[in-house]
Amino acid sequence: DSSLAHCTESAAGVNSSTVHLPATSPTCSSDRLLERKSATSVHRGDGSDRALAARSRGEDVEPSAKCKPVNADTSRQYLFDWSLPLNCPELAAEVTVPLGLADNWLSSLPEGTQYHSSWPSLFAAPGGLASGLHVDAFCSSFWMAVFDGTKRWTIFPRNETPLLYPVYPFSLDSAFPMDVTSWKDSASRLLRDHPALGLTHPWQVCVEPGDVLLVPWGCAHQVENVGTTLAISSNVITQHNAQKAIDWLRTQRLEDPNTEGILRALSSRLAAASESSATSKSSAFSEVPVVSGASGNG
Numbered sequence: 001d002s003s004l005a006h007c008t009e010s011a012a013g014v015n016s017s018t019v020h021l022p023a024t025s026p027t028c029s030s031d032r033l034l035e036r037k038s039a040t041s042v043h044r045g046d047g048s049d050r051a052l053a054a055r056s057r058g059e060d061v062e063p064s065a066k067c068k069p070v071n072a073d074t075s076r077q078y079l080f081d082w083s084l085p086l087n088c089p090e091l092a093a094e095v096t097v098p099l100g101l102a103d104n105w106l107s108s109l110p111e112g113t114q115y116h117s118s119w120p121s122l123f124a125a126p127g128g129l130a131s132g133l134h135v136d137a138f139c140s141s142f143w144m145a146v147f148d149g150t151k152r153w154t155i156f157p158r159n160e161t162p163l164l165y166p167v168y169p170f171s172l173d174s175a176f177p178m179d180v181t182s183w184k185d186s187a188s189r190l191l192r193d194h195p196a197l198g199l200t201h202p203w204q205v206c207v208e209p210g211d212v213l214l215v216p217w218g219c220a221h222q223v224e225n226v227g228t229t230l231a232i233s234s235n236v237i238t239q240h241n242a243q244k245a246i247d248w249l250r251t252q253r254l255e256d257p258n259t260e261g262i263l264r265a266l267s268s269r270l271a272a273a274s275e276s277s278a279t280s281k282s283s284a285f286s287e288v289p290v291v292s293g294a295s296g297n298g
Contacts, residue, residue, distance in 0.1 A: 078225075079124040080131070081233070085117035095120055095232065101143050101212075105237040105269050113261040119234035127227040133176040135161065138252070139217045139244035140235040146207050149229030154180045155203045155289050158218035163196040172252055174220070181224040203289055214290045217241045242270045 084092035097104075097120070109116045123144070133154075136142055144151075156164060166174035178194055180202070191198050206226070207213045215221060237245050249263040 078129045082122045083118050084120055084122055103238055109265050113265055114258050115262055120232045123231045125225040125229050127225055130181050130224040131222055133180055133220055133222040135174050135220045137173055138248045139241055140237055141217045141241055142233055142235045143212055143214050144231050144233040145212045146209055146231045148209055150226040151207045151229055152224045152226050153205050155219050155221040156200055160200045161220055163200050164220055165194055180222050205291055211291055239273050242266055
């Protein structure tokens, strides 16, 4: 997409041909997952620290404003950030993450630590549903690999978050009082109620089958499903954003003592990495979104 032409770092070799989601499995094929979940309640995790913590303990997550229909049809449900390790370990074991994305400190958290075994997670939705505008919790970056359908992303640079009228009703997680799906079509309407949006410079990109999207920490984003979609994703902490995550968790610990375990684990990992004399490998996560894959976006 030409809107990302200025991205300065590529994700060479990172595409969904190297993020393998098996087509069949005795109990956890993609079709079986969708069939099973359509007959039961859907985990609609909202990406917040509370929701992520609950999911890391294997608890159900209440519906959230961050998972909402674009149209008035509220009967359709969004399988949102459904943990494969917790809910379908057979399928999770068959997911292969490429080397460029495998250096994720969250994947090696000690057993019992908050967020242990939360990712990769599954996203499945009918067309017309969208997430709400949000920022992922604890300064984590993330990647998403799309296997079916098209997802239209609107992403704002991190330093433009104050221009999005953030509110903090429950925790350090920001919420935003606006819907920015189809940004180019709705911008004039939004500007009437939120004039500071005129100072923002969002990226908009369509992520299609064969693409992997890398989004840096702290970037507010909203995702619209253009037709039925299937994707997997993972939040990521590396040396690139570890200190920011640690600072966030230290503050969040005042409200949620359960963050102590992940805070200790990440602090120890960062201290060891800082003391190492080995040259650090460059992170796949740049300061701007990057798309790499078969469709040629990015």
